[in-house]
Amino acid sequence: MKNLIIAEKEFSSRLFLGTGKFGSNELMKNSVIASGTEMVTVALKRVDVWKEDDDLLLNLQLPTINLLPNTSGVRTAKEAVLAAQMAREALQTNWLKLEIHPDPRYLLPDPIETLKATEELVKLGFIVLPYINADPVLCKKLEDVGTAAVMPLGSPIGSNNGLQTRAMLEIIIEQSNVPVIVDAGIGAPSHAAFAMELGADAVLVNTAIAIAGNPIAMAEAFKLAVIAGRMAFENKMATPIKIAMASSPFDLSLLDIN
Amino acid sequence: MIKHSFAEIFNKYNWEEVCNRIYNSTDEDVIRVLNRNGKLSPEDFMVLISPAAKEHLPEMINKSFALTRKRFGNTMQMYIPMYLSNECNNVCTYCGFSFGNKLPRITLSDDEILNEVAVIKAMGYEHILLVTGEDNQKVGVDYIAHAVEIIRPHFAHISLEVQPMEKEEYEKLIPFGLNTVLVYQETYHEKNYKTYHPKGKKSNFNFRLETADRLGEAGIHKIGLGVLLGLEEWRADSFFTALHLHYLNKTYWQTKYSVSFPRLRPAEGDFEPKHPMSEKDLLQLICAFRIFDENVELSLSTRESPTFRDKIFELGITSISAGSKTDPGGYAGNKHALEQFHISDERTPAEVAEVIRARGFEVVWKDWDAVMQ
Numbered sequence: 001m002k003n004l005i006i007a008e009k010e011f012s013s014r015l016f017l018g019t020g021k022f023g024s025n026e027l028m029k030n031s032v033i034a035s036g037t038e039m040v041t042v043a044l045k046r047v048d049v050w051k052e053d054d055d056l057l058l059n060l061q062l063p064t065i066n067l068l069p070n071t072s073g074v075r076t077a078k079e080a081v082l083a084a085q086m087a088r089e090a091l092q093t094n095w096l097k098l099e100i101h102p103d104p105r106y107l108l109p110d111p112i113e114t115l116k117a118t119e120e121l122v123k124l125g126f127i128v129l130p131y132i133n134a135d136p137v138l139c140k141k142l143e144d145v146g147t148a149a150v151m152p153l154g155s156p157i158g159s160n161n162g163l164q165t166r167a168m169l170e171i172i173i174e175q176s177n178v179p180v181i182v183d184a185g186i187g188a189p190s191h192a193a194f195a196m197e198l199g200a201d202a203v204l205v206n207t208a209i210a211i212a213g214n215p216i217a218m219a220e221a222f223k224l225a226v227i228a229g230r231m232a233f234e235n236k237m238a239t240p241i242k243i244a245m246a247s248s249p250f251d252l253s254l255l256d257i258n
Numbered sequence: 259m260i261k262h263s264f265a266e267i268f269n270k271y272n273w274e275e276v277c278n279r280i281y282n283s284t285d286e287d288v289i290r291v292l293n294r295n296g297k298l299s300p301e302d303f304m305v306l307i308s309p310a311a312k313e314h315l316p317e318m319i320n321k322s323f324a325l326t327r328k329r330f331g332n333t334m335q336m337y338i339p340m341y342l343s344n345e346c347n348n349v350c351t352y353c354g355f356s357f358g359n360k361l362p363r364i365t366l367s368d369d370e371i372l373n374e375v376a377v378i379k380a381m382g383y384e385h386i387l388l389v390t391g392e393d394n395q396k397v398g399v400d401y402i403a404h405a406v407e408i409i410r411p412h413f414a415h416i417s418l419e420v421q422p423m424e425k426e427e428y429e430k431l432i433p434f435g436l437n438t439v440l441v442y443q444e445t446y447h448e449k450n451y452k453t454y455h456p457k458g459k460k461s462n463f464n465f466r467l468e469t470a471d472r473l474g475e476a477g478i479h480k481i482g483l484g485v486l487l488g489l490e491e492w493r494a495d496s497f498f499t500a501l502h503l504h505y506l507n508k509t510y511w512q513t514k515y516s517v518s519f520p521r522l523r524p525a526e527g528d529f530e531p532k533h534p535m536s537e538k539d540l541l542q543l544i545c546a547f548r549i550f551d552e553n554v555e556l557s558l559s560t561r562e563s564p565t566f567r568d569k570i571f572e573l574g575i576t577s578i579s580a581g582s583k584t585d586p587g588g589y590a591g592n593k594h595a596l597e598q599f600h601i602s603d604e605r606t607p608a609e610v611a612e613v614i615r616a617r618g619f620e621v622v623w624k625d626w627d628a629v630m631q
Contacts (some may be wrong), residue, residue, distance in 0.1 A: 021331020021332060021333060022331065022332060022620060023332035023333075023618045023619055023620055024615065024618070024620050025620060028620075045414075045624070045625055046624060048384075074630050075512060082629050082630075083627070083629050083630060086629045103512065104480075104512065104513070104553075105507070105511075105553040158328060158329055159328075207328065207331070211331055211332060
């Protein structure tokens with residue numbers, strides 16, 4: 001399996017994890033370990049970045065783990081840039097998962113503010129991974145302003161509904177020059193495997209692991225599903241055959257043509 | 259002038275008719291609503307709070323539990339109230355702060371506020387709810403703005419539960435770091451509202467009814483709704499709360515909402531509620547709100563007993579208070595002012611947090627950051 005590369009950084013795991021909704025920080029940590037992930041996202045609002053013994057952050061001090069702070073909670077580009085600057089200063093990372101959702105119910109991302117913030121953050125030296133709706137045109141515009149990856153949603157966040165945006169995701173994957181990470185809505189390992197089979201570069205999973213009966217075992221199930229899906233994609237998976245194939249091939253000589 | 263008003267929708271309903279519709283819900287209605295895929299309407303909510311639905315409480319609990327976990331995960335948000343003042347010019351027949359009650363009145367000074375802050379911070383809190391009575395001279399918008407300003411550096415999230423204000427006043431307060439405003443209607447029974455609130459600015463039913471609209475227009479992050487359960491028929495009052503929530507969700511789509519469940523306890527003080535609500539009723543109501551709206555935050559205070567809170571917190575509630583004092587200066591302990599209501603759960607925040615953790619839930623102290631506003 002090829003390594004994933006984002007902004008020149010290599011990842012051997014193509015599974016990213018969110019850290020919310022777990023029954024305890026210890027359970028979250030053990031799930032992170034079981035998933036084999038190397039990239040976890042942390043909501044800035046949930047942690048005290050200035051506190052040395054913030055329990056959530058302490059539990060993520062693992063040698064193989066990269067922190068991807070996210071701006072969940074901000075409603076505008078302006079708020080996002082402020083939050084990003086605080087994250088960079090406190091956590092000493094340029095990486096940022098940009099989330100701008102003015103709608104607090106379905107947490108749907110605002111495309112206009114996201115594009116504006118990406119442009120500004122890239123200029124400020126951030127490596128930006130924006131959470132967006134599965135909008136192919138927006139993806140190209142984000143590429144134009146220097147995004148490091150795109151993170152289109154499969155279905156509304158936390159819904160566990162799988163890849164409802166499949167048709168758009170296929171176009172995004174086809175057209176993208178930056179890694180495509182399917183984020184939000186992945187509720188089952190089969191959804192994750194399917195995203196990888198479609199050619200997504202990685203997936204981000206949170207709710208489906210955090211609220212499972214056994215989050216640690218579920219994290220492992222997702223790890224295996226992502227590997228299986230990626231291997232299938234890299235090894236030229238057989239595609240569904242839409243026309244009937246006779247088991248005895250048609251005898252062309254019967255047509256008597258050259 | 260506000261552009262939208264809940265009053266327009268509210269006025270289309272008649273209290274008695276609503277009661278009849280709730281009480282006439284059938285078993286078939288309940289089964290239909292509980293099995294419905296997709297969003298529920300306020301009319302469906304009537305069914306969920308009906309006596310017929312009470313027979314389906316086990317199914318309601320399962321559904322509410324699952325929806326809560328999906329949206330909020332295995333977590334519980336902690337918050338605590340801090341009373342800044344018990345001055346009040348209103349006469350509310352059920353309230354400890356009522357104007358006629360001859361007891362010491364206190365409004366905290368800056369030093370006293372910071373003393374309270376120190377004690378509350380030591381308990382681990384990051385989300386605080388500031389409360390006052392209604393006295394526009396002594397605890398008007400300027401006092402509150404100043405209080406928010408000096409409290410802001412110490413907390414991640416600040417809520418306010420004070421008198422309803424004008425839109426411009428909310429717009430003034432928000433930049434100081436105010437995140438949430440709670441305004442309970444007390445009751446949506448317009449006629450009887452006047453008998454509970456005979457004097458003071460609070461006697462204006464419609465001004466209170468349109469408070470959430472003014473807040474929505476001012477761009478507040480979160481609005482808290484609720485009624486004083488037991489004052490009037492709780493089912494009808496809760497229907498109007500749900501109707502209000504439904505309207506606000508559609509109108510101010512960038513705002514979050516929470517619902518609280520202050521329940522008048524039968525034996526509380528001199529005030530005997532006309533329509534007492536049982537614990538089982540309250541559980542049904544909590545589940546009904548969750549099934550109706552999977553995104554709404556549901557809050558439970560220390561008015562309820564430790565036994566009840568421990569039994570039901572995971573079935574729909576998303577935020578809980580602990581260690582609360584309802585008298586100004588009560589945390590630092592150097593004042594003995596009048597309490598607003600009696601606390602049933604007197605355990606410390608650490609004790610309550612331990613119970614929550616032992617049941618497999620992460621106790622969340624911080625879920626906001628000043629940098630976001």
